[in-house]
């Protein structure tokens with residue numbers, strides 16, 4: 001009996017071993033061409049017997065930088081079905097950091113019915129080509145969705161069903177859209193399973209134009225400009241221009257440049273991409289970053305004058321000097337290799353070159369404290385279409401802050417504040433700081449008095465500074481004048497001496513000539 005059981009098990013075992021041996025022999029000994037010939041026909045035979053069609057949607061198609069739109073739409077579409085049917089789910093917090101959105105996990109399958117037709121969606125990933133023993137995901141892993149359906153329904157699925165999936169997926173994306181604040185990653189994370197060029201957090205800045213302190217007329221103008229831009233899809237295509245607009249915000253520190261950017265994003269409901277230029281290695285990286293941004297977004301480069309030496313001509317001169325200095329200094333050179341090599345022309349290309357047109361409805365915003373330092377090519381109209389100066393706090397701006405911070409529309413101290421503000425410069429950030437109650441017992445009057453005191457001090461300091469500057473200027477002028485006079489004196493003395501010498505020469509020559517001619521007086 002035992003013998004028989006053993007034989008029974010031995011047979012399938014040997015059959016499997018035999019089949020495996022044949023397969024290995026087939027792979028090794030069969031000429032390559034013959035093998036591919038057999039594979040091709042075996043696939044045909046399978047498709048003849050197997051009546052299902054499969055469509056694969058890759059997350060990243062070959063040679064594409066961006067996530068495939070179809071993949072994202074399917075991901076969103078399936079998030080609705082998956083949450084009720086799939087057994088393994090992924091969770092992500094989406095809207096306002098509150099609602100949880102579930103989607104299908106990898107290697108999971110859901111079945112669906114569309115107009116009575118059954119179909120299957122599966123999520124999967126291709127295994128890495130090289131098998132390595134590592135817990136980290138491999139670089140060549142690719143995620144994809146696979147749709148399987150009966151070949152009788154090919155037309156309906158490829159036509160109306162897939163259209164329906166794309167439309168629904170996009171609508172779900174808009175519904176679940178949590179605005180994001182992106183920042184560029186270092187190059188190390190650009191490849192591999194996660195493939196993230198940007199990483200993000202939920203964007204929840206409370207700044208709004210209503211709470212932004214600036215002249216009402218100027219504010220109105222900016223709001224109009226932004227609103228018109230966001231509604232002009234057809235107009236931009238009619239005039240043959242990419243649907244994007246550049247803003248340059250400039251002014252001293254603490255005048256509300258960053259706050260205005262947040263207000264812009266909130267007004268238009270756009271995402272924000274905060275581009276840290278110093279960590280971008282070169283122009284190619286910059287381009288890749290730009291391509292991986294979505295529509296309806298603001299791309300921000302803060303403190304553009306400090307980010308890079310983008311001052312054109314001056315850069316070239318400085319580079320030359322530095323190169324000469326560091327000829328024998330290998331440490332300096334090594335340090336330089338790590339520095340960003342993004343150039344002015346690379347940045348200009350990103351703003352309005354051919355690549356800038358991938359994606360639409362985008363604002364590009366630069367901020368700077370020193371507008372005069374920037375290369376004119378960078379900020380000419382067309383690149384930076386609108387230049388906005390954010391300056392020291394005026395009385396109108398103060399009124400907005402008083403309303404925000406103290407809920408005051410008027411106060412008897414407003415008149416003296418108005419006078420003081422006309423005479424001195426204080427940034428909205430400083431004014432806001434004085435208006436903020438410091439203790440629970442502080443009432444609006446105390447805050448306003450604090451501000452008046454601070455404005456008085458600032459005025460005094462400004463006067464002292466101005467006097468000091470005037471004195472320095474006067475001294476400098478005196479010094480220049482004295483130098484000029486000394487030079488003139490020297491020049492006159494030189495001229496007199498020269499004249500005397502030339503006179504002497506003439507006399508001597510005259511004598512010589514007379515001598516030559518034999519005339520003696």
Ligand SMILES: Nc1ncnc2c1ncn2[C@@H]1O[C@H](COP(=O)(O)OP(=O)(O)OP(=O)(O)O)[C@@H](O)[C@H]1O
Pocket residue numbers: 211212213214251252253254255256257258259260368369428429430432
């Ligand atoms: N115009 C303004 N209206 C309202 N609040 C302002 C304004 N300007 C500055 N503030 C307040 O001051 C703080 C600093 O402002 P913000 O960061 O926008 O200045 P900035 O111009 O970007 O300065 P920097 O040039 O140093 O980056 C903000 O938190 C904001 O509360």
Ligand SMILES: [Mg+2]
Pocket residue numbers: 257258259302367
């Ligand atoms: Mg700022």
